Amino acid sequence: xxxxxxxxxxxxxxxxxxxxxxxxxxxxxxxxxxxxxxxxxxxxxxxxxxxxxxxxxxxxxxxxxxxxxxxxxxxxxxxxxxxxxxxxxxxxxxxxxxxxxxxxxxxxxxxxxxxxxxxxxxxxxxxxxxxxxxxxxxxxxxxxxxxxxxxxxxxxxxxxxxxxxxxxxxxxxxxxxxxxxxxxxxxxxxxxxxxxxxxxxxxxxxxxxxxxxxxxxxxxxxxxxxxxxxxxxxxxxxxxxxxxxxxxxxxxxxxxxxxxxxxxxxxxxxxxxxxxxxxxxxxxxxxxxxxxxxxxxxxxxxxxxxxxxxxxxxxxxxxxxxxxxxxxxxxxxxxxxxxxxxxxxxxxxxxxxxxxxxxxxxxxxxxxxxxxxxxxxxxxxxxxxxxxxxxxxxxxxxxxxxxxxxxxxxxxxxxxxxxxxxxxxxxxxxxx
Amino acid sequence: xxxxxxxxxxxxxxxxxxxxxxxxxxxxxxxxxxxxxxxxxxxxxxxxxxxxxxxxxxxxxxxxxxxxxxxxxxxxxxxxxxxxxxxxxxxxxxxxxxxxxxxxxxxxxxxxxxxxxxxxxxxxxxxxxxxxxxxxxxxxxxxxxxxxxxxxxxxxxxxxxxxxxxxxxxxxxxxxxxxxxxxxxxxxxxxxxxxxxxxxxxxxxxxxxxxxxxxxxxxxxxxxxxxxxxxxxxxxxxxxxxxxxxxxxxxxxxxxxxxxxxxxxxxxxxxxxxxxxxxxxxxxxxxxxxxxxxxxxxxxxxxxxxxxxxxxxxxxxxxxxxxxxxxxxxxxxxxxxxxxxxxxxxxxxxxxxxxxxxxxxxxxxxxxxxxxxxxxxxxxxxxxxxxxxxxxxxxxxxxxxxxxxxxxxxxxxxxxxxxxxxxxxxxxxxxxxxxxxxxxxxxxxxxxxxxxxxxxxxxxxxxxxxxxxxxxxxxxxx
Numbered sequence: 001x002x003x004x005x006x007x008x009x010x011x012x013x014x015x016x017x018x019x020x021x022x023x024x025x026x027x028x029x030x031x032x033x034x035x036x037x038x039x040x041x042x043x044x045x046x047x048x049x050x051x052x053x054x055x056x057x058x059x060x061x062x063x064x065x066x067x068x069x070x071x072x073x074x075x076x077x078x079x080x081x082x083x084x085x086x087x088x089x090x091x092x093x094x095x096x097x098x099x100x101x102x103x104x105x106x107x108x109x110x111x112x113x114x115x116x117x118x119x120x121x122x123x124x125x126x127x128x129x130x131x132x133x134x135x136x137x138x139x140x141x142x143x144x145x146x147x148x149x150x151x152x153x154x155x156x157x158x159x160x161x162x163x164x165x166x167x168x169x170x171x172x173x174x175x176x177x178x179x180x181x182x183x184x185x186x187x188x189x190x191x192x193x194x195x196x197x198x199x200x201x202x203x204x205x206x207x208x209x210x211x212x213x214x215x216x217x218x219x220x221x222x223x224x225x226x227x228x229x230x231x232x233x234x235x236x237x238x239x240x241x242x243x244x245x246x247x248x249x250x251x252x253x254x255x256x257x258x259x260x261x262x263x264x265x266x267x268x269x270x271x272x273x274x275x276x277x278x279x280x281x282x283x284x285x286x287x288x289x290x291x292x293x294x295x296x297x298x299x300x301x302x303x304x305x306x307x308x309x310x311x312x313x314x315x316x317x318x319x320x321x322x323x324x325x326x327x328x329x330x331x332x333x334x335x336x337x338x339x340x341x342x343x344x345x346x347x348x349x350x351x352x353x354x355x356x357x358x359x360x361x362x363x364x365x366x367x368x369x370x371x372x373x374x375x376x377x378x379x380x381x382x383x384x385x386x387x388x389x390x391x392x393x394x395x396x397x398x399x400x401x402x403x404x405x406x407x408x409x410x411x412x413x414x415x416x417x418x419x420x421x422x423x424x425x426x427x428x429x430x431x432x
Numbered sequence: 433x434x435x436x437x438x439x440x441x442x443x444x445x446x447x448x449x450x451x452x453x454x455x456x457x458x459x460x461x462x463x464x465x466x467x468x469x470x471x472x473x474x475x476x477x478x479x480x481x482x483x484x485x486x487x488x489x490x491x492x493x494x495x496x497x498x499x500x501x502x503x504x505x506x507x508x509x510x511x512x513x514x515x516x517x518x519x520x521x522x523x524x525x526x527x528x529x530x531x532x533x534x535x536x537x538x539x540x541x542x543x544x545x546x547x548x549x550x551x552x553x554x555x556x557x558x559x560x561x562x563x564x565x566x567x568x569x570x571x572x573x574x575x576x577x578x579x580x581x582x583x584x585x586x587x588x589x590x591x592x593x594x595x596x597x598x599x600x601x602x603x604x605x606x607x608x609x610x611x612x613x614x615x616x617x618x619x620x621x622x623x624x625x626x627x628x629x630x631x632x633x634x635x636x637x638x639x640x641x642x643x644x645x646x647x648x649x650x651x652x653x654x655x656x657x658x659x660x661x662x663x664x665x666x667x668x669x670x671x672x673x674x675x676x677x678x679x680x681x682x683x684x685x686x687x688x689x690x691x692x693x694x695x696x697x698x699x700x701x702x703x704x705x706x707x708x709x710x711x712x713x714x715x716x717x718x719x720x721x722x723x724x725x726x727x728x729x730x731x732x733x734x735x736x737x738x739x740x741x742x743x744x745x746x747x748x749x750x751x752x753x754x755x756x757x758x759x760x761x762x763x764x765x766x767x768x769x770x771x772x773x774x775x776x777x778x779x780x781x782x783x784x785x786x787x788x789x790x791x792x793x794x795x796x797x798x799x800x801x802x803x804x805x806x807x808x809x810x811x812x813x814x815x816x817x818x819x820x821x822x823x824x825x826x827x828x829x830x831x832x833x834x835x836x837x838x839x840x841x842x843x844x845x846x847x848x849x850x851x852x853x854x855x856x857x858x859x860x861x862x863x864x865x866x867x868x869x870x871x872x873x874x875x876x877x878x879x880x881x882x883x884x885x886x887x888x889x890x891x892x893x894x895x896x897x898x899x900x901x902x903x904x905x906x907x908x909x910x
Binding site for chain 2: 185238241242243244245247287295296298299301302303304305306315318332336337340341344347348351352355358359364367368371375378379382385386389390391
């Protein structure tokens with residue numbers, strides 16, 4: 001079946017904004033560095049606009065009918081990310097990030113094309129689960145596993161590019177949970193058993209809750225980076241709520257996580273150190289030690305004011321590895337609180353579009369997948385932004401589309417592709 | 433009946449929206465509310481940014497001498513240069529790695545052209561990102577007095593601080609041991625230097641003039657005298673002194689001892705000359721614990737002096753003065769009293785200027801890039817501590833304490849000028865007692881008040897008096 005090309009005018013129109021964002025962003029940043037504005041300096045934004053147009057025309061020529069705002073939103077965020085890599089990261093990271101954007105575009109195209117029928121995803125759910133576990137185990141294997149900054153969560157391909165499988169596992173987890181929870185939905189018709197006034201979830205819910213909690217605890221205690229675990233557990237609890245509508249299950253899960261974290265902080269010094277650093281980073285012992293990164297980040301936020309320092313005029317480079325964990329802070333220092341609000345609004349619109357797609361999706365499975373993926377984007381954004389602003393303990397997760405890092409960028413493009421496909425299926429099923 | 437997934441999606445979306453709102457409020461706190469505190473934090477590298485790429489403002493002394501400036505090295509980089517090591521704890525340092533301290537921290541914004549008196553400059557720096565040429569901070573420090581103070585202290589552990597009683601301006605401040613701030617800002621030496629300076633058990637980073645806490649010893653008798661006179665004690669009346677002294681047998685084995693094993697009649701002037709503990713114990717008991725405490729606080733003891741540096745509060749007693757023996761002990765400066773040299777210099781200055789407590793300050797003005805004043809630093813008096821006639825009575829007694837034959841403080845004499853002063857010898861936690869001198873000159877119309885402390889001085893106050901004399905002499909230009 002060969003579809004007729006369609007005109008995706010809204011999408012194309014909004015890509016103009018994306019082009020302006022990346023173009024003017026580069027001009028501003030390169031200008032602020034008092035360097036000559038050479039053709040080479042502009043090659044990156046031009047190439048990025050090329051990727052954007054390629055993806056748009058790919059969808060248009062395939063007669064794709066899905067949402068027309070998701071792609072411009074994602075590309076707009078990625079454009080800001082590219083500008084920030086130019087602004088913040090060592091020079092050799094910029095071509096790498098562009099390469100990852102190209103690979104991300106390729107992954108986007110692949111996810112649009114394969115599999116031809118989305119329901120395949122639910123059929124092989126235990127295969128997915130196995131694949132996820134295998135991916136998580138990859139970094140431990142000798143040869144391809146890599147240790148970077150003390151965490152062995154990377155897989156290397158050759159010299160240049162390395163990949164964090166945990167990012168991809170997020171998507172696999174959403175698909176697996178969606179399939180699993182959909183299969184057991186009929187249990188909800190029965191009233192839950194109770195011990196006294198406390199409702200006990202039926203085993204198909206109870207067992208995964210306990211398993212996921214044990215996994216979260218295990219990673220928190222054994223690994224020092226609990227960001228990914230928090231994301232996995234959060235996605236699971238959100239999808240449990242989407243499937244069952246019983247907030248009590250999720251609230252119980254959150255309480256279990258807090259209780260476990262508290263208990264772990266009493267026993268394990270490295271968990272405790274994290275909490276102490278979060279609560280009092282400005283103390284004399286911590287501001288030059290464990291709290292240094294956070295304190296420097298808060299100084300940067302304090303420099304932001306309402307309108308910010310202007311692109312290139314702040315000092316966010318004083319924050320260690322700012323291009324990965326603290327892009328939000330760096331962005332805010334230079335564009336101000338107003339800019340930060342605008343950025344958060346972009347994420348929120350992206351998430352709202354995703355949730356709207358989930359609402360209209362034709363099957364419970366697709367609803368759960370779309371809802372889970374949208375939640376994953378929202379939750380990851382909140383975890384890192386709130387961590388930067390000292391609202392919660394800092395965890396080293398990426399800010400979707402903005403942080404330097406290939407695994408994150410590719411994964412987020414795949415998420416957008418899947419949301420677009422679900423939206424396309426909905427349009428075809430419901431007409432309109 | 434199963435709740436449709438759509439309803440759950442809507443509820444979850446609402447939760448997400450609320451979480452985004454809460455996060456935005458959190459971000460607004462740091463960017464808008466806490467912004468001022470964060471941007472003036474001494475460790476904020478933005479305040480020190482000028483160290484790397486632009487000259488930072490200078491500190492200049494009262495006579496125009498450069499005390500700290502940014503110089504360009506042969507390799508083109510900028511380096512902070514400190515001209516006077518004896519001001520190490522006052523001006524301190526501005527390091528791109530270890531942050532700023534002392535006046536470098538207190539005037540951090542003024543030194544990068546963002547002084548509070550220049551809201552337009554601040555606004556331009558903040559929103560237009562213009563880098564205004566930095567101005568300078570004009571200090572009241574007089575190099576000749578500073579040199580005299582450092583030379584007189586001669587490397588002994590202790591401090592000397594000189595205040596102009598008329599304005600509260602600090603004319604000199606020395607704290608030994610000190611350190612070389614230049615190596616703290618040299619990238620090649622800073623790490624080792626920081627370790628050595630910070631780890632040194634003699635604590636060279638501590639400014640003993642403002643933050644050292646010592647029992648005041650007999651120098652506290654100035655406060656006791658004021659409390660007694662204003663409670664009705666007659667300074668001219670003869671009081672019988674017989675060593676040792678006990679007010680009543682309930683004191684048990686406790687006695688007040690006279691430094692000269694005196695038996696005789698003392699008025700206040702003679703009591704100051706001989707530093708007679710029994711006289712001042714009786715005067716303190718006459719005034720009572722409450723008045724004594726009240727007058728110590730009126731002179732600023734127990735409250736941190738409001739100046740550009742973090743100065744110690746000191747203490748009158750750990751709790752309240754609740755027994756006669758502690759009243760007696762406090763009256764001649766032991767008990768549980770702790771004061772900083774700055775506080776004692778302010779006590780002397782208060783008596784010198786007729787009873788009002790001056791507010792100390794190191795800077796006299798903040799100048800813009802052209803050298804014109806952006807603002808003058810001239811805080812007013814902190815309040816009237818004692819009556820002018822009380823101050824005059826004590827001042828006259830203090831002149832006698834320096835000039836009378838056999839006076840303990842005779843080492844502070846200056847030919848041709850009346851000097852008012854008082855020595856003190858304070859019990860140290862270990863080793864020989866600390867030696868004190870507080871005083872001012874010229875006595876009738878003082879232009880300088882001084883406090884000297886020498887830790888573990890062999891002869892106590894008698895070691896400190898000549899230091900005070902030499903410093904006052906330099907300060908009044910003799």
